[in-house]
Amino acid sequence: MAIEIKAPAFPESVADGEVAAWHKQEGEAVSRDELIVEIETDKVVMEVVAPEDGVLAKMHVQEGDTIASEQLLATLEQGVAVATPAAEDSTAEVPAIDAAAQEDVAALLGPAARQLVEEHQLDIGKIAGTGKNGRITKEDILKHMKDTASAAPVTAAPVPEPAAVPDVPLAPTGERVEKRVPMTRMRAKIAERLLNATQETAMLTTFNEVNMAPMMALRSKYREKFEKAHNGTRLGFMGMFVKAACEALKRYPEVNASIDGNDVVYHGYQDIGVAVSTEGGLVVPVLRDADFMSVADVEAAIRDMGLRARDNKLTIEDMTGGTFTVTNGGVFGSLMSTPILNPPQTGILGMHKIQERPMAVNGEVVILPMMYLALSYDHRLVDGKSAVQFLVAVKDLIEDPARILLQL
Template sequence: MSVEVRVPTLGESVTEATVATWFKKPGDTVAVDEMLCELETDKVTVEVPSPAAGTFGEIIAAEGETVGVDALLATLNAGDSAGAAPAAAPAAEKSAPASDAAGSSVDVMVPTLGESVTEATVATWFKAVGDTVAQDEMLCELETDKVSVEVPAPAAGTLTEIIAAEGATVDATAKLGVISSGKGAAASAPAATSTPAATSGKDVENAPSANKLMAENGVDAGSITGTGKDGRIMKDDVLKAMSAPKAAPAPAAAPRAASAPADAAREERVKMTKLRQTIARRLKESQNTAAMLTTYNEVDMTEVMSLRNEYKDLFLKKHGVKLGFMSFFTKACIHALNEVPEVNAEIDGTDIVYKNYVNMGIAAGTPTGLVVPVIRDADGMSFADIEKAIAEKGARARDGKLSMAEMQGGTFTISNGGVYGSLMSSPILNPPQSGILGMHKIQDRPMAINGQVVIRPMMYLALSYDHRIVDGKGAVTFLVRVKEALEDPRRLLMDL
């Protein structure tokens, strides 16, 4: 019985992914839930498990192809593994359609560009006319107004003609080039080892997106430790290597007289990562959609710091995790959200959806950009549970191991710019949420207390909110309740 392997749900607002790695080939025996391939989105890497046990049949979406949600990736022959040998034969025949035909030509066509995308621009040709190519080797890259699309070779052979040159705009059905395949075409398959994977001293093929990124930025594959299957270098590995601190360059020669060409020579142009493009798009959408406003207050951190210092050693001994400030802020926000529920709501068309639970987003900085892992049902958690969840999610975020599900479903967000030294800022909403709290640096300042000037550890707080749902009164009340709970943490225990 034939079973289809399809693209799983990729998450909120994610409509497509790139096939990064196939772990199985036609004819292999697979077990149920065994990993078949890895997909890369602009946010995370998604593994695709086998839906059934049996024999791997045919790969429909090759490495490097861009696929939409629920797209067909491959087929399985479910049942007894004895059928492995027969199943492998037709799959192999399909994978090299022109290997027996002398001098046949295969057209290189524009792949599926995605919903509502009708044209693309040819950005880069990785191969020149006359080059030998292996099947599924990357030939060129197209750019649309939404994503970049890599075009793999449909067959092994020689690139004999480039029809759409770099810079040309092509429609969704256009021909890009021609490959001549035939006798000897199968022998050209080892040419794939000329990619950066070979220079790294390994016999595994790196992810096409990783090869492309290394080529664009002059990164040596030998200097990167791959985290993929069998040490395969993934795109995230390259991004992490590029973001790592580099040795200071040698002192530059005395500058020449200022001129446009001289300035250009000292500039560096780096293409935005998909994650950075998504961050930019979502933040701009937030500004364009929500009626965003920010209200400010300040909080005296004396009592929280005193309580923390008093119990931090006992807390660590009993719960195995350090007592930080984030659990206090999380608890204080949950307390305030219960009193001002519109801050914990969202707009859906002409409806307002009130959330009778709190899924707290905790913004975390990573080498590749800001992500917001979500602590689900935080309103039912203890201080220790919250601290453990924050530590675990933060570590996974820094290692790039967060799943899509871990970043979805948040109802409110806390962002701590204070860890970077920020004294005051206006956070941007994380759509479709209606509120985000900005924490800042704790700074000793002179304050008037009972007619006396005393030095107190103060922090500025900022609440950005969607004025379409939250009125000024509700926003100010929310922030005052957070302030009151932090300045007298016993209010949290007494639910006041």
């Protein structure tokens, strides 16, 4: 029985996708829920799995093809067994190809393998092919070259007479390697959004610094009890900063608003985006109604989103919306930066590295763990006064964490 495997249904915000990688090829057996192909969109990488056990009969699209929502990707023959001769004797040696068959084999060489043969003037008749039907792969050629080099007799090189040191430096003899790869769909979209944010908003950044000593003392005092009480959830700084941001956003609603054409949309809720770095690029999953979440809930949600982002498990819905964003460059050692807005949001809070610095306290010099805070905002909607007061509110809440609980 033939089963059609189609692309997932894309949301309205995603026009199309691209076939990122096939994990199975035609004729290979697949198991139910086994990963078959990955689809990369502007925001996430979607995984398509096998609906039933069977054999991948036909691939209708190739890697790099652009596909539409619910487009046919492949056909699966349900319940058909496939023979795997390679598995019968994986250790058996493949005989070398005789000279009479060299022309036929040369015609079957792939581009990479053919290039290696031509560059190094190799005799393909002496190379054992391990590919399908005895084909010679690139790995076969590299192994042959390695074995040949190791088998070559080593002769002592004659000791040359000392040469005079030239007056001018010699030109470098090492290879100047360059690698050109196409930009991934997600990286291209990130680049486009960042460029639009700088060109289409009146972005401005204001800075302040916060004394982290009270927060660090609170964390040190309750860390173990917090972890035991909340099923292993660790007490970090992000949870407190998200809660502080929620409280400050209630006081300065324009920082939590967005611009829609000639209208200003004030949001009566706080959906906080948390920037997460992945190998594919920066993604911003959203904490819905973060103002109603406890610190433990925020910490657990951030950890879960980080793990799912690492494994490409985030969905479009996880990253849709958001009224404000918090990003922490301090985990990478950044001392100060100017975060870029995530339109249509009008504000983003940047956290940074905690650095001990000498500070003047009551006329005395004291060493304190300080962190620079940065608030980038859209000056079209948010005035400088509101931006500065918002950042001061976050600073006051962090320096006296009891205010977060008491909403003072």
